[in-house]
Amino acid sequence: xxxxxxxxxxxxxxxxxxxxxxxxxxxxxxxxxxxxxxxxxxxxxxxxxxxxxxxxxxxxxxxxxxxxxxxxxxxxxxxxxxxxxxxxxxxxxxxxxxxxxxxxxxxxxxxxxxxxxxxxxxxxxxxxxxxxxxxxxxxxxxxxxxxxxxxxxxxxxxxxxxxxxxxxxxxxxxxxxxxxxxxxxxxxxxxxxxxxxxxxxxxxxxxxxxxxxxxxxxxxxxxxxxxxxxxxxxxxxxxxxxxxxxxxxxxxxxxxxxxxxxxxxxxxxxxxxxxxxxxxxxxxxxxxxxxxxxxxxxxxxxxxxxxxxxxxxxxxxxxxxxxxxxxxxxxxxxxxxxxxxxxxxxxxxxxxxxxxxxxxxxxxxxxxxxxxxxxxxxx
Numbered sequence: 001x002x003x004x005x006x007x008x009x010x011x012x013x014x015x016x017x018x019x020x021x022x023x024x025x026x027x028x029x030x031x032x033x034x035x036x037x038x039x040x041x042x043x044x045x046x047x048x049x050x051x052x053x054x055x056x057x058x059x060x061x062x063x064x065x066x067x068x069x070x071x072x073x074x075x076x077x078x079x080x081x082x083x084x085x086x087x088x089x090x091x092x093x094x095x096x097x098x099x100x101x102x103x104x105x106x107x108x109x110x111x112x113x114x115x116x117x118x119x120x121x122x123x124x125x126x127x128x129x130x131x132x133x134x135x136x137x138x139x140x141x142x143x144x145x146x147x148x149x150x151x152x153x154x155x156x157x158x159x160x161x162x163x164x165x166x167x168x169x170x171x172x173x174x175x176x177x178x179x180x181x182x183x184x185x186x187x188x189x190x191x192x193x194x195x196x197x198x199x200x201x202x203x204x205x206x207x208x209x210x211x212x213x214x215x216x217x218x219x220x221x222x223x224x225x226x227x228x229x230x231x232x233x234x235x236x237x238x239x240x241x242x243x244x245x246x247x248x249x250x251x252x253x254x255x256x257x258x259x260x261x262x263x264x265x266x267x268x269x270x271x272x273x274x275x276x277x278x279x280x281x282x283x284x285x286x287x288x289x290x291x292x293x294x295x296x297x298x299x300x301x302x303x304x305x306x307x308x309x310x311x312x313x314x315x316x317x318x319x320x321x322x323x324x325x326x327x328x329x330x331x332x333x334x335x336x337x338x339x340x341x342x343x344x345x346x347x348x349x350x351x352x353x354x355x356x357x358x359x360x361x362x363x364x365x366x367x368x369x370x371x372x373x374x375x376x377x378x379x
Contacts, residue, residue: 004051004053004089005026007053007117007120008024008026010120010121011049011051011120012027014121014128015124020128023041023045025037038060043080045082046082047082047083047084047085048074048082048084049124050085050105051089051120052101052111054094056070056095056101060072068097070101074101074105081335081337086111087111087112088102088105088113089113089120138151139198140195140197141308142186142193142196143194146305147175147177147182148175149223150174151174152172153173153174170224170226171195171204171227172223172224173223174220174221174223175221176219183209187209188208190207192204194230195227196308196312196316197308197311199311199328199330201312201315202227202230203229204226205227207223208224209221209222210222230315232315233318233321233322233323234323235250235324236322237349246356247358250324253278254360256278257278257279257281257324258364259364260280260282260366282367284309285306285309285341285368288306289302289336292305298336299335303334306333307331307333310333310343310345311331314328314345314347315327324347325345325348325360326349326350327347327348327350329348330344330346331344331346332345332363340367340368341365342363342366343364343366344361344363345363346360346361348360
């Protein structure tokens with residue numbers, strides 16, 4: 001901290017000015033030693049900011065790798081899939097260990113460089129603003145087109161007690177799309193197309209696109225469509241079969257879908273045939289990440305597109321590959337770190353041939369290189 005105290009205070013003020021809360025050692029105390037604070041504090045954070053100066057810092061007592069507090073914090077944030085914003089101070093004489101850590105950073109992150117505190121504050125403000133914009137952007141999948149919108153206008157919803165039969169008559173989307181291929185693909189039409197938004201799926205009909213051009217560069221689109229409940233194929237779950245409850249069957253199915261967990265062969269129970277029909281989503285996510293990486297767009301587009309893909313897979317399904325859920329209450333997808341991503345799903349399976357209402361929570365890591373987690377990880 002010694003060679004960066006003015007920078008740290010300035011960054012903390014910038015964070016405060018943006019309406020967020022900075023957490024750093026100068027401003028809080030703990031009854032435990034510092035090594036007991038790094039993990040929980042980083043775990044509570046939404047974003048980790050790293051400022052590289054001269055000093056690497058003393059090794060943390062008890063750390064088998066001999067890492068400094070800063071290095072340990074970074075590794076903790078990286079392993080927890082936290083967004084990392086890195087800033088490199090120019091014109092300083094770095095200790096060899098810090099230079100090695102900076103080199104490690106530059107191989108993984110886009111690192112902003114600064115010479116003055118004003119430059120650092122501007123870079124932090126821009127980085128946090130971009131993250132906030134990405135977090136608040138709504139993404140829509142209409143047919144095969146995925147695009148961001150600035151506003152979604154929906155009429156009131158009529159739900160049953162489990163929010164599984166969402167009846168909406170229309171939707172209006174405001175967007176600012178510059179890609180003419182996307183605008184053309186959205187096009188006005190009367191045929192039915194799948195419509196996916198955050199944790200919900202519908203079938204869209206009577207799609208219309210109205211474009212308004214205020215100037216050469218200021219173009220907005222208003223997209224309207226009639227919505228009806230999606231045509232779905234949902235798993236059939238027998239409440240008790242082979243000694244397993246409906247909840248246990250649903251958990252096994254979700255583990256197979258999300259994490260590629262192999263399931264034992266079931267015999268004499270046709271109601272469990274759905275297990276064999278659930279294709280893991282890992283290969284599809286790997287293909288998506290590969291395609292986005294080829295265009296250097298994975299950092300900004302992978303998470304929202306993966307969320308839409310998972311929503312489709314969890315709620316829509318087909319006769320050959322049925323959907324395990326009838327409602328998604330929570331869906332969290334992390335950025336990809338070393339070919340792995342974290343996913344958490346809280347959902348509901350309601351109704352079906354044999355009735356019953358089941359809630360399920362599954363979370364863990366999906367490995368894009370091959371078979372995923374065989375257990376459920378905490379986060």
